[in-house]
Amino acid sequence: xxxxxxxxxxxxxxxxxxxxxxxxxxxxxxxxxxxxxxxxxxxxxxxxxxxxxxxxxxxxxxxxxxxxxxxxxxxxxxxxxxxxxxxxxxxxxxxxxxxxxxxxxxxxxxxx
Amino acid sequence: xxxxxxxxxxxxxxxxxxxxxxxxxxxxxxxxxxxxxxxxxxxxxxxxxxxxxxxxxxxxxxxxxxxxxxxxxxxxxxxxxxxxxxxxxxxxxxxxxxxxxxxxxxxxxxxxxx
Numbered sequence: 001x002x003x004x005x006x007x008x009x010x011x012x013x014x015x016x017x018x019x020x021x022x023x024x025x026x027x028x029x030x031x032x033x034x035x036x037x038x039x040x041x042x043x044x045x046x047x048x049x050x051x052x053x054x055x056x057x058x059x060x061x062x063x064x065x066x067x068x069x070x071x072x073x074x075x076x077x078x079x080x081x082x083x084x085x086x087x088x089x090x091x092x093x094x095x096x097x098x099x100x101x102x103x104x105x106x107x108x109x110x111x112x
Numbered sequence: 113x114x115x116x117x118x119x120x121x122x123x124x125x126x127x128x129x130x131x132x133x134x135x136x137x138x139x140x141x142x143x144x145x146x147x148x149x150x151x152x153x154x155x156x157x158x159x160x161x162x163x164x165x166x167x168x169x170x171x172x173x174x175x176x177x178x179x180x181x182x183x184x185x186x187x188x189x190x191x192x193x194x195x196x197x198x199x200x201x202x203x204x205x206x207x208x209x210x211x212x213x214x215x216x217x218x219x220x221x222x223x224x225x226x
Contacts, residue, residue: 032211032212043204044202046216099145099168099170100211
């Protein structure tokens with residue numbers, strides 16, 4: 001079945017450091033790909049998405065490019081802030097009304 | 113516009129009891145999905161309701177059930193609670209469901225089974 005694999009955390013960075021969180025997926029078709037973020041004590045929020053190969057999703061300085069050849073959707077940010085500390089989830093949805101499949105999440109801590 | 117509201121926020125129950133969790137979606141959203149979040153398994157899909165009908169179901173035992181009302185509000189029920197049911201239960205709503213309709217999550221109900 002479909003699955004998403006994320007790099008294990010926690011990831012600890014200093015403020016203004018470059019961030020990469022790796023995400024690879026397994027799917028039978030051509031899924032849409034998503035990054036969600038969960039701040040402490042809250043539910044998940046959609047951060048960005050891409051629906052086809054070579055699409056780049058971006059939001060709040062975060063970017064991720066849908067790479068079909070490597071089945072990857074790595075999340076990047078050029079300069080992280082303390083306020084970016086959260087858990088980040090990569091997810092996919094195959095087609096139609098199939099539910100989202102999430103990775104296990106990567107906890108990011110940014111220290112001043 | 114009000115977000116997704118889940119009640120109660122925290123719940124403590126004893127093994128063998130049953131529990132009902134409630135979710136009010138964003139106004140106009142017709143799809144409601146439920147997820148179980150645990151440190152070991154991450155986010156696991158429970159079920160999705162659309163227009164009062166269960167449209168998708170995850171791999172959970174029959175002790176987990178749900179329903180959706182005509183106003184799109186949803187409840188999930190867990191009977192004969194087990195210790196392993198301790199988790200954060202997240203509800204998410206979307207306009208019509210599916211991959212082109214982004215999920216909006218509530219803050220969750222933290223269930224502790226003792």
